[in-house]
Every structure is written in C-alpha cells, then in structure tokens.
Amino acid sequence: MTARARAAARIVELLDAPLLRALTEPARLEVLRALLVSGPADVGAIARTLPQHRSVITRHLQTLEAAGVVRGAREGRRHVYAIDGAALVGGLERLLGEVRDLTAACCPPTDLIPATRLRRRP
Amino acid sequence: MTARARAAARIVELLDAPLLRALTEPARLEVLRALLVSGPADVGAIARTLPQHRSVITRHLQTLEAAGVVRGAREGRRHVYAIDGAALVGGLERLLGEVRDLTAACCPPTDLIPATRLRRRP
DNA sequence: TTGACATGTGCATTTCCATGCACACATCAT
C-alpha cells in the first residue's frame, strides 16, 4: 500500500511536468501552429500572424523553450525559433511509458465500475 | 503546404483536448492521487483527505470525468468515482500516435537548428 | 557617430479559473 502511494505520487509528479503545462494554453498552441506551418521563424514573423503583442509571443516562446518543445538561436539581431519535433514526441513517449507502467502496477488492471447501477436492498 | 497547415491545425486540435487541460491542475492531480491510493471512493471520502471544500472536489471530479479519466456511478445517495486507467493510457496513446504521425508528415525529420550560429556576410 | 530594426524585460491591467459559502435536491433512517 505504501508502494501504491509511492506509485501514485510518482504519477502526479510526472503529470505535473512543465511539458504538459506549456501545451495547455491556447495562445501557446497558436504559436506552435504558426511554427509548424512556417518552419523556423523569428519572433516578429510569428507575431505578425497572431493577434497578440510581440512581447507576449516572446514569453510564450520562452515557455515553450523551457519545456523543450522549441529551440531558439540568435541569428544576427533576430532570434529564430524552431520546433524540436523529436523532443516533443520523445517527451510524450517518456510520459506515456511511465504512466502506463505505474498504472499497471498501482491500480491493477481493474478499476471497472458498472455503467449505471442502483444499489438495491439485499 | 495547405496539407501542412491542415496537419498543424490537427495537432493543435489534438493538444487542445480536455484531457491535457484536466491533467494540468495541481488540485485535480491531488484528487487523482487520492483515487489512486484509495481505489473507488465517494466525493466525501476524497474531500476528507484534501484541504479543499467538497463542492470543489465535486467540480474537479466532473472535469476529470469529462476528460474520460475517471468514471462515476450513483450508489444510493453517494456518488462513487473510480479511475479509468485504460482510458487514461489509451487517451495518451492516441494523442502520442497522432502527434508522432503528424510531426513526421508536417515538419519533416529535420527541424534542426545549429546550437549557436552567427550569420556572417557572404 | 547616427538612426532604424529586432528582441527582451519591468510593470500595471485584464482575464480566466479555482475556491468557498450558501441553498436546493435526492436518498436513507426514524
């Protein structure tokens, strides 16, 4: 049971990673989409295709970079960002792998509940 | 290129699913953890182990249920919730699968950027 | 040097969501 609690704590720790938090913000997803369609681009180019201010795009890109989803490189006076597809897929893969193992070890295969069942008096 | 935009839109649509949003809230993760260690339990039992009010636990459970992570069933006057481990893993698997395919098709294998590179005049 | 361009950061404002308190509804016991 302590092992069970440990496994549960580990799952929560995994799900609380900055990766998922970075991906659950509509505006950040729009930034990601813009990068997907345009390929590597600087902050200004991305901001020109979105309603938010450039400074907002800058901060979103920083968050995405901290999560390991994109990578940025100075190119002269511009700052070019690009999606790190391998890191994105790899991050999700690691997350899924651990969650799968832990759910199998923690809450056995069976967490079934009858779809709808009203308790009748025996 | 339009295909690329379509693929990008699809990715964003996938990531914007309620699943990830439901999992990126510390309090909700605590609810999930409580369910992991205790197994199926009613709202009151979960609330008794957490600092939040019962009504808050109720709403978190509703969010988790809408995301397909837990399932609830009336049992007399109580409402028993349980984690749907298969749905949790399955949801993450589908998400990962589509993201992998789309990133492969959308932004080819190559989103490489030199670690640090200053543009020199040719 | 000067000026134009590109980006990042401090700060105030706004927006979204979690939280808590009531109250209403349903169920079980008496």
Place this chain on the structure above:
DNA sequence: ATGATGTGTGCATGGAAATGCACATGTCAA
C-alpha cells in the same frame, strides 16, 4: 411525516497567469 446525510449548482471572491505598453539592450546600415 421528520430529520440526517450526501451531493450538485449559483454566485461572489481571490489569486495566478496572460496581455499590452513603455523602455532598455543589442545589432545592422549609413
């Protein structure tokens, strides 16, 4: 019937994050 228990919902509040503006920094061209 009455009361007690369990749960969900409307509404107001608080807090954390996103947003926008202004300014500072750094870079390229003249």
